[in-house]
Amino acid sequence: MITPSFVLGIAGGTGAGKTTVTREVTAALRADDEECENPSADRDDLMASESVTHVPLDNYYADRSDLSFARRESINYDHPSAFDWELLRTHLDRLCAGRAVEMPQYDFEVHARTDERVRVEPADVIVVEGILALHDEAVTDLFDLRIYVETDADVRILRRIRRDVLKRGRSLEGVIEQYLSTVKPMHEQFVEPTKKEADLVIPEGANAVAVDLLEAAIGTIRNRRAGREPPAEDTGAPLVEYDD
């Protein structure tokens, strides 16, 4: 049984780059862990190693399969009430206690959970990522480090149009209508204000400097907790916060 030693929360607006930051930090941490355990590991070994558990908030949209497609299409998915916070809290508590969860999966094309559940095992590091990852106090209290990814609204909507049309089965008109009616106002009312909860603000999504800093900070805290000496090059320097 693994009891996680570090829980990271990554919030930010739609299209900000949260998933990309999560992917890069995860790859960096897996590479670090694999290198410690197996200095000659190749890329396939790295992909197979599971030292990080990813918890996307998107999988915790409330199950509204009782509603018609038309009704589900009109839900405000950027309001906190769209999420099943209770299930998320239960699952995070279980993972933090070293127990596996059956994680729901979400299908954006039909605005509903799929029938599939994926068994997710706890790893040494847990990354919780989503637009409102820093919204719920009980969830935020679990985080050892809180990140807010900040990207200009025009860049985010351009990224979102491309993604929603290509990958989420949406029309251009639909994306624009949803953005103006709910995504933008909810971002301003609920998402952006969570920036003040963050320990670190990362501009533009993934960038090499930010990922290196995150990796070093997580490594320092994990080493300290495990009672290990930091590597020679690890200065234990404090985290850097980016200003607006």
Ligand SMILES: Nc1ncnc2c1ncn2[C@@H]1O[C@H](COP(=O)(O)OP(=O)(O)O)[C@@H](O)[C@H]1O
């Ligand atoms: N720093 C960056 N520079 C350029 N494109 C980026 C950057 N970060 C993310 N992207 C791209 O923007 C899109 C949205 O990123 P994603 O990480 O999925 O955002 P989010 O999870 O916040 O919605 C993706 O196509 C991704 O490749």
Ligand SMILES: Nc1ccn([C@@H]2O[C@H](COP(=O)(O)O)[C@@H](O)[C@H]2O)c(=O)n1
């Ligand atoms: N059925 C749904 C559920 C959610 N959305 C949108 O997804 C966005 C959050 O995901 P990101 O990967 O962009 O962070 C959120 O802004 C919702 O509007 C949706 O369109 N349909």
